[in-house]
Amino acid sequence: MTDILEVARQQVLHDGTGLTEAQALECLELPDDRLDDLLQLAHEVRMRWCGPEVEVEGIVSVKTGGCPEDCHFCSQSGLFASPVRAAWLDIPSLVKAAVETAATGATEFCIVAAVRGPDARLMAQMREGVAAIKEAVDIQVAASLGMLTQEQVDELADMGIHRYNHNLETAKSYFPNVVTTHTWEERWETLRMVGAAGMEVCCGGIVGMGETNAQRAEFAAQLAVLEPDEVPLNFLNPRPGTPFGDLPVLAATEALKIVATFRLALPRTILRFAGGREITLGDLAARGVEGGINAVIVGNYLTTLGRPATEDLAMLSDLKMPIKALSQTL
């Protein structure tokens, strides 16, 4: 049998065609002693099809907690006995967060709300907040507000939201094990409208929720059909009080295989390290950035803390990877 990494070298690195679902599964099932080869190839693919720049982003929660949905990993669902209480961020604090994010060299600032979809109050807050940010600082504003109607898609595009995040979270076949209050297809529909309206599509998910390698490969293949501009990869950080609160943290080797495989399945996407990387990878984060990752979230997350931005920026400088500048993204 031909070695999958030989096949991938020709198909993905040279021809730019992502792995199929079956090929992705083969990569995920490679033994640990092939991990270095897998990461090396993923790195070459990233350099060839994306270049050396790393996109830096900061995120902030404008409405925290009290969400009516039941995503089993999420401490912001109001349906679980999670200690996270509802909170709203005011506009001056939102602008301050954007200014501080830009000061790190980040080109993206993503405003996130824990909702099924936005209501009139949240849309009004967004309109005012985005205008105030654009007045104060030069940074691209992204948003993640759940499922949208066509009118809301148009309104966000009109506000100048440049990228919209909505994660499919996991493979279609595993989604009912993770969320029961809405469907994978409903999420897909929002993503379709976002792309059609000309906003960049950001869609990823969380690994380590009990899904199989076959389902990880399925998810990678489903993302490849969607062709998102960005794929944020989260690693489950089990949250107290949630249905997934007692799941084990992914092994670092397994997490790195997933990173590299997603790069090989999605050669041109912006593949971002998102939540859970600290507890999953610890000091091995740099291996992911040399194994297919080309974007990071700096600073804190929505309900948990990250490393200080300065540490990540120092890591990128050690790796001789330049930070993507605003002029390259406009």
Next chain:
Amino acid sequence: MIAVYCGRCGEPRESGHPACDRAMELEPPRYCPACRRRMVVQIVPTGWHARCSEHGELTG
């Protein structure tokens, strides 16, 4: 403020909470250490603040 309760699990601090202490390196407190009320916590990229209706604000 004397930490009578664990900021992560809200239980009395009289015994040690090594797992909570480790976890709290990467998460803000959720329970007021003085009265164990759940606090309203806001995280921003560069920090966080947590407010107890009785005991005021903690920041980090």
